[in-house]
Amino acid sequence: MSELRWDPLKDNWTILSLGQGRRPQDFWQQHEAPPASFCPFCSGNESHTPAEIYAHRPGGSPPNHPGWQVRVIPNKVPVLGIEGELDNRAEGLYDRMNGIGAHELIIETPDHETQLADMTIEQMTEVLKAYRARLLDLRNDSRFRYIFIFKNCRVGTASRIRHSHSQLIAVPLIPPLVATELNSCREHFQRKERCLICDLIKQERKQKERIVSDDGAFLVYAPYASRFPFELMITPVEHKHDFAAQTDQQLKQLARTLRQSLQRIRTVLRDPPYSLILHSAPPVHSRWGRPDYWAMLPFNYHWHIELAPKLTRMTGFEWGSGFHINPTAPEEAADFLRRADINATVKHDS
Amino acid sequence: MSELRWDPLKDNWTILSLGQGRRPQDFWQQHEAPPASFCPFCSGNESHTPAEIYAHRPGGSPPNHPGWQVRVIPNKVPVLGIEGELDNRAEGLYDRMNGIGAHELIIETPDHETQLADMTIEQMTEVLKAYRARLLDLRNDSRFRYIFIFKNCRVGTASRIRHSHSQLIAVPLIPPLVATELNSCREHFQRKERCLICDLIKQERKQKERIVSDDGAFLVYAPYASRFPFELMITPVEHKHDFAAQTDQQLKQLARTLRQSLQRIRTVLRDPPYSLILHSAPPVHSRWGRPDYWAMLPFNYHWHIELAPKLTRMTGFEWGSGFHINPTAPEEAADFLRRADINATVKHDS
Numbered sequence: 060m061s062e063l064r065w066d067p068l069k070d071n072w073t074i075l076s077l078g079q080g081r082r083p084q085d086f087w088q089q090h091e092a093p094p095a096s097f098c099p100f101c102s103g104n105e106s107h108t109p110a111e112i113y114a115h116r117p118g119g120s121p122p123n124h125p126g127w128q129v130r131v132i133p134n135k136v137p138v139l140g141i142e143g144e145l146d147n148r149a150e151g152l153y154d155r156m157n158g159i160g161a162h163e164l165i166i167e168t169p170d171h172e173t174q175l176a177d178m179t180i181e182q183m184t185e186v187l188k189a190y191r192a193r194l195l196d197l198r199n200d201s202r203f204r205y206i207f208i209f210k211n212c213r214v215g216t217a218s219r220i221r222h223s224h225s226q227l228i229a230v231p232l233i234p235p236l237v238a239t240e241l242n243s244c245r246e247h248f249q250r251k252e253r254c255l256i257c258d259l260i261k262q263e264r265k266q267k268e269r270i271v272s273d274d275g276a277f278l279v280y281a282p283y284a285s286r287f288p289f290e291l292m293i294t295p296v297e298h299k300h301d302f303a304a305q306t307d308q309q310l311k312q313l314a315r316t317l318r319q320s321l322q323r324i325r326t327v328l329r330d331p332p333y334s335l336i337l338h339s340a341p342p343v344h345s346r347w348g349r350p351d352y353w354a355m356l357p358f359n360y361h362w363h364i365e366l367a368p369k370l371t372r373m374t375g376f377e378w379g380s381g382f383h384i385n386p387t388a389p390e391e392a393a394d395f396l397r398r399a400d401i402n403a404t405v406k407h408d409s
Numbered sequence: 410m411s412e413l414r415w416d417p418l419k420d421n422w423t424i425l426s427l428g429q430g431r432r433p434q435d436f437w438q439q440h441e442a443p444p445a446s447f448c449p450f451c452s453g454n455e456s457h458t459p460a461e462i463y464a465h466r467p468g469g470s471p472p473n474h475p476g477w478q479v480r481v482i483p484n485k486v487p488v489l490g491i492e493g494e495l496d497n498r499a500e501g502l503y504d505r506m507n508g509i510g511a512h513e514l515i516i517e518t519p520d521h522e523t524q525l526a527d528m529t530i531e532q533m534t535e536v537l538k539a540y541r542a543r544l545l546d547l548r549n550d551s552r553f554r555y556i557f558i559f560k561n562c563r564v565g566t567a568s569r570i571r572h573s574h575s576q577l578i579a580v581p582l583i584p585p586l587v588a589t590e591l592n593s594c595r596e597h598f599q600r601k602e603r604c605l606i607c608d609l610i611k612q613e614r615k616q617k618e619r620i621v622s623d624d625g626a627f628l629v630y631a632p633y634a635s636r637f638p639f640e641l642m643i644t645p646v647e648h649k650h651d652f653a654a655q656t657d658q659q660l661k662q663l664a665r666t667l668r669q670s671l672q673r674i675r676t677v678l679r680d681p682p683y684s685l686i687l688h689s690a691p692p693v694h695s696r697w698g699r700p701d702y703w704a705m706l707p708f709n710y711h712w713h714i715e716l717a718p719k720l721t722r723m724t725g726f727e728w729g730s731g732f733h734i735n736p737t738a739p740e741e742a743a744d745f746l747r748r749a750d751i752n753a754t755v756k757h758d759s
Contacts, residue, residue, distance in 0.1 A: 066634035067597070068590050068594070068606065068609065069589060071589075071636075071733075072634065074733065074734045075736075077737075080736070080741070081638060082737070082745070083679075083745055086678055086681065151612045151616075152608060153633045207730055209726050211726075214722070214724050215724035226726070230732070234731050234732055235731030235732065236730055239731075240419065243417060255418060255502075259502060262501045262502055262503075282416060283414055283503045284414035284415055284421070284422065284423040286423050289433075327433045329437050334729070336725050336726075336729030336730075367728070373565075373723050374565035375559040375560060375561045375684030375686050376557065376578060378686075378717070379557070379688070379715060380585070380586055380686075381421070381586035381587075382584055382585065385423050385424070385425055386425075386427070386429055386430070387432070388425055388430070
């Protein structure tokens, strides 16, 4: 059984994910296991996964059979478990909450070899529609304060699963870094009656030196205080707090921007491992009585995607201080990415 | 030239360490370079390093020659540079500060093969005395708000430098995670007139299940909300805010505890890579006029060492949410470490 635990010194929550309950010997083998020869994510192997929650089946094929383009399934080894009621209590100076949540896998393609950057605009749009559909569905469950969608490409355990997929984890708390962003946006709005991220977009467009692409609908730039080399921020230019409120047309435009950004990173950095995360406004439920949740009404937030190739590794200085060390100036990173010859790597076009 | 940059959305500082100014091609070669055959940290190779800042020379040998047991030198490729005046200014919505700091390497032994866990108590005490001496010296420089001492053993770039060493980075800001801990301690003290960490120690000693060792002077326990599997907290039982105020006798007792903790981790986890960090109260300078620094007078802090084997890797979920995921319950980790047969690995005794 998983649980969340709060540390009064660090004022932070850890997820103890005890489904696997890893003991010392599980850590002994530090050499990487080879990729499994059998892939349950491939088309035709649907019976080897839990039953699907969502699928895009253009030909109308039956659930859990081939014919899908995008397929969402529960994770067999979830970080948090879906069953049970929230229980939240003190243990002396500490706090704990039982580990209620959802953990889903979004299989982005039936084909084992196609990576996100290889997809057609249409295929990638379907992936983004799956994100939207799962966000809209899970926000009906008032146990979940936040629904977090992310992707690891050859990062962590995802290095053993080559088949292109994203993940969704619904959590019973607003994640600490999202809470910080929500606070920053709320404070800025209270002071200035403007959205902080809209203001950042205006400043970036004026200064220009960190912009990678700008098609009028979506802006891609290297953040001023980038934590990682070649980190990118992808954000709608127009103020939108909620990713799930994007229209099909807007998702198609986003797919175009995202694909191009992935191709730029692949060209400039020679296909590095990367992570991608979606930050969108949290859902709000009328049955949550806590006044601070009402004060956190998220209309002054502005959704965005953060994309970071994983080129450096966290060390003791970073986890002990909270500073990130980045060896590449974002202005220089933006310049390399802006000038990338992305046609060199485009495999599919549309 | 390095600089620190502040992000108004994430309310956090990044260190842009541009001394090396890494460009895309520097990241292409992701296979690890083999350890260099020549080691400038070894006894006899002193002329290949910058001039020493500190050394323990029991026989009174001259500086920058053999005969030392512990030797401190400036890092040739510092994260922050020592020259210049602090300059701190806004750039529109952003903030920047030039990257003034110090970056030193504490070479813990003249011998290439001896690791920290192998040292005699006397040798390890000398390492801790070097920490203390450098903290006391650098706090005279009022440009530095914090002096951070840490060690990476086979983590990050330290994986290429096998010769046992620690690092010191002095920074012109209180690091974010240290600031959080200082705030937690101050708030607890204001409310209860007691030290938060003293209270945590009392609770851990009462609950017992997370304690690894307790010799009356230093307590070693697995934190309730451990962020990493087998993470340990090492803290003096008596209230002490400042590591640098420890006596020789106390440092010797700490060396005994630290060595034993390292040996426990080595036995149970088969010599894993690890990081170690020292959290001590920041220096206070009368010439700093800012009232919040005075409110942060650090006497209600309680210094400690955090020790974490590096067994898991940060992925998109963790860097995007701020949650840590830990697959091992700290109660179970403490049990394995407590029962470790440390005599099995002790190579040197004293």
